[in-house]
Amino acid sequence: MKRIFLVEDDKAIAKNLMLLLRSEGYTVTHAPTQSEAIDLVSVNRFDLALVDISLPDGNGFTVCTEIKETQDIPVIFLTASGDEASVVTGLNMGADDYITKPFRPRELIARIKTALRKSGRSGSAFEICGLNVDTASGVVKKDSSEIFLSALEYRLLLVFINNPKSIITRGRLLDELWDAAGEFVNDNTLTVYIKRLREKIENDPANPQIILTVRGTGYRLGDGYVSQ
Numbered sequence: 001m002k003r004i005f006l007v008e009d010d011k012a013i014a015k016n017l018m019l020l021l022r023s024e025g026y027t028v029t030h031a032p033t034q035s036e037a038i039d040l041v042s043v044n045r046f047d048l049a050l051v052d053i054s055l056p057d058g059n060g061f062t063v064c065t066e067i068k069e070t071q072d073i074p075v076i077f078l079t080a081s082g083d084e085a086s087v088v089t090g091l092n093m094g095a096d097d098y099i100t101k102p103f104r105p106r107e108l109i110a111r112i113k114t115a116l117r118k119s120g121r122s123g124s125a126f127e128i129c130g131l132n133v134d135t136a137s138g139v140v141k142k143d144s145s146e147i148f149l150s151a152l153e154y155r156l157l158l159v160f161i162n163n164p165k166s167i168i169t170r171g172r173l174l175d176e177l178w179d180a181a182g183e184f185v186n187d188n189t190l191t192v193y194i195k196r197l198r199e200k201i202e203n204d205p206a207n208p209q210i211i212l213t214v215r216g217t218g219y220r221l222g223d224g225y226v227s228q
Helices: 011-023 034-043 060-070 084-092 105-119 151-162 170-176 187-201
Strands: 003-007 027-031 048-052 075-080 097-101 125-128 131-134 139-142 145-147 167-169 211-214 218-221
Touching (some): 003 034, 011 027, 011 105, 048 105, 075 105, 139 187, 151 170, 151 187, 167 170
Antiparallel strands (some): 131 139, 211 218
């Protein structure tokens, strides 16, 4: 799974971004300040960084410089609208892209995928029980034949792929699917989406091997998966 480093001091924005990125299959590490970001960069490896320009104890430019000196990864700046001077400064310092707040979730994901692709870091393959998922292209195949999932079904599948060793509670699934395709999801409709997803990806939906039910708790991914 691709590792995203998020540097954002606004708690609400950071929470929503982490939910979005994780539902897309990314692993996310968050730092709310410049000092914490620099500490984390020194001991972790990432595939891409999302960095807010304005931080309480400094700025994103310093974080960008530190990242570029230690890791050859794309940096996307998060900036307030109308802050053209900061954008120019950031790009001159080596940032790969920027996106203006407030931004649309789909646009951000598209920009992340583009930056990863340009850097040669895109591509993540996952296989289980004849199901193949390419999270870079979003293509899902069952026994070599492409199957088509709705936006919500795909994000639901990615939650399990991104947490292959975890039991996922129904409450967490509802949190992860907070804005998928603009569809309303509650506890009752979640059952329907799980059923629909199983009908598309399982050999025998009545006896699932990919998405398993953990009675009284939630669900988990089946055994025998391979991640690249």
